[in-house]
Amino acid sequence: MILPIVAYGDPVLRKKATAINQDYPKLDALIDNMFETMYGARGIGLAAPQVGVAIRLFLVDATPFEDDEDLSEEEQALCADFKKVFINANILEEEGDEWAFNEGCLSIPNINEDVFRQPTITIEYYDENFVKHTDTFDGIVARIIQHEYDHIEGILFTDKLSVLKKRLLKTKLANISKGKIDVSYRMKFPNAKKKR
Structure with a gap:
């Protein structure tokens, strides 16, 4: 089932998320729905x-x-079969010289900006079967994980932009929260005017 994606401005995107255990109700269905979404x-x-x-x-x-x-061919090969679920993740270490990459976010549609992140991370997490892992990831894979990890910490990629960039995006972000945007997938807008 495709779920509506919550838009910028919703308080849930600013909460530090809560850890769960394997008894979390309907976890398999939530994971399936999230992949489909x-x-x-x-x-x-x-x-x-x-x-x-x-x-x-x-x-x-x-x-x-x-x-x-x-x-690089090496990074392309790493991406080829990289599909993972991360539960109760905790980044233990981030290493290397920061590098910029153009990021976007499904909760902040039609905005893409260069974000600086470190290239290597070591992360502890549980998979969908609640098997614990500690892995090190590099490059684009590490970046995707860092972006998603920020979400469970209540951080958005726009928080990592300069003060000037944030100021320039202020109107666009306000319009996203009001639903004044064309988007090709289901979304829930926190500040949309209710139709009477």
Whole structure:
């Protein structure tokens, strides 16, 4: 089932999400619905807060990058079969010199900006079967994970922009929260005027 994606301005996107255990009700259905929602919106990552659920859950599918000519062959190969669920994730370490990459977000449609992030992360998380992992990821895969991880921490990619960039985007962001935007997938706008 495709869920509506919560737009910029909704308080759920600013909450630090809550950890869950394997008894969380209908977790498998939520994960399936999140994948379907992400694919329906042509995304590469989606966090539970983006569908209005403030829990520490996000998923990533980097396979669209397997044909990206801007990436090295090694990175393309890493993306080819990279599809994972992250539950109760905790980034243990971020390393390396920050690099810029143009990011967007399903909750902030039609806005893309360069964001600086470190290239290597070590992250502890549970998969969908509640098996614990500690893994190190690099490059574009690390970046996608960092972006989704920020969502469960209540952080948006726009928070990482300069004061000037934020000021320039202020009207666009306000319009997104009001639903004054063309978007090809279902969304829930926190400040949309109710139709009478």
